[in-house]
Amino acid sequence: MHVPDGFINAPVSAAAGVVAAGAVAVSLRGARRELDERTAPLAGLVAAFIFAVQMLNFPVAAGTSGHLLGGALAAILVGPYTGVLCVSVVLLMQGVLFADGGLTALGVNITDMAITTTVVAYLVFRGLVKVLPRSRRSITVASFVAAVLSVPAAAVVFTLIYAIGGTTDVSIGKVATAMIGVHVLIGIGEAAITALTVGAVVAVRPDLVYGARGLTQPLKLKIAGELVDAPAAAPAPVAARSHRKIWITGLVTSLVLAGFVSFYASASPDGLEKVAHDKGIDSKAKEHASADSPLADYGVKDITDARISGGLAGIIGVGVTVVAGSGIFWALRRRRTSDAASTEVHATESV
Structure with a gap:
């Protein structure tokens, strides 16, 4: 659903950029609270895994x-x-x-694909977790439903953005019907991938899944004929369990998916491309500013073998993404640690 340059006019693209920048700023502050000993080492890997799986069109x-x-x-x-x-x-x-998604449309893409899907999915997920039994299966089920709904939600947001700032005169009703219809189907694929991945991690290391925290049921004791919660045992130190094995497994999986499996991905246009072509939305699309990039269109320039070219591009993409993501999240984690230490010093001095 990467929106290219030219689909949305300049004022609306700029407004979406402001919204995206604001959301990213809020997320930077919020992430400092989320990034602890469990999530910080894995956040960059999650970004790299998403990059890799996005190459696998189905x-x-x-x-x-x-x-x-x-x-x-x-x-x-x-x-x-x-x-x-x-x-x-x-x-x-x-x-x-990789010249995928317009640079002037980056704000639109972040608003649609990052903010909308994440917010909708997490709200649905948390709502389901509260009413479902506290079990690993419930986490998987909630993940599936949340992912299913997040994709058509993104299609709705794109349609609204296009209704405000679209550059072609196309019936919004027809665009909405086509976008939502195809993205409901795409949502099923998204849900399957999400549920399988979350389920796999929960089965091995539930302590690493942010949405599965508090999953363990409290132990019950029967006293005087009544069930009461047993005293909680002291939690084991989080840092005592190494993340190395799952990190290496995730990175190798991402490299294999992007470097090898991606060659067998569907070559058909994705949902937005298909709707844009059928409805005439793409009549004013512009060439990407990075169209001459050495990695444009997920291939390495001057390498004629499609399998090698695409595989190398995928491997490079995973590498760059994991480095960039890990660097950002490491800096945020370090900032959180520094702030905590500073607060502790000030508290001690005030006493």
Whole structure:
């Protein structure tokens, strides 16, 4: 659903950029609270994994494909604020290096694909977790439903943005019907990927899943004929459990998906591309400013073998994304630690 340059006029694109910048600023502050010993080492990896899986377009209808948006997955694994930043890092890397999603439309894409999907998915997820039994299966079910709904929500937001700032005279009703219809189907694929990934991590390391915290049921004791909560045991130190194994597994999986499996992805246009072509939305689309990039269109320039070119581009993309994401989240984590230390010093001095 990457919006290219020319679909949305300049004033609305600028307004979306302001909204996106504000949301990213809020997310930077919120992520400092979310990034602890568990989420901080994994946030950059989540961004890289989303980048890799977005290369795997899957068929959803005749001549149409879809791909992961990733907002639901990121929000559930590392938290909603950090999730917005994860998807935003992916969109920035794709726009600058791979000419995927217009640079003037970056604010539109972040608003639609990062903010909308993450917020909708996390609200749905938290609502379901509160009413479902506290179990690992409930986390997986809630992940599936949240992801399903996040994708058509993004399609609705795009339609609203296009209704305000679209550059072509196209019936908004027809655009809405086509966009929502195809993205409901794409949402099913998104939900399957999200539920499988969250379920796999929860099965191995539930302590690393932000949305699964507090999953353990309190132990009950029967005293004088009544069930009461047993005293909670002292929690084991979070840092005592190494993240290395799951981090390496996630990185290798991302490299394999982007470097090898992506070659077999569907070549059909994705939902937005198909609707734009069928309805004439793309009549004023502009060439990407990075169209001459060495990695444009997910291929390495001057390498004629499509398999090698695409695989190298995918591997480079995963590497750049994990480095950029990890750097940002490490800095935020360090800032949180510095702030906590400063607060403690001030509290001691005041005493």
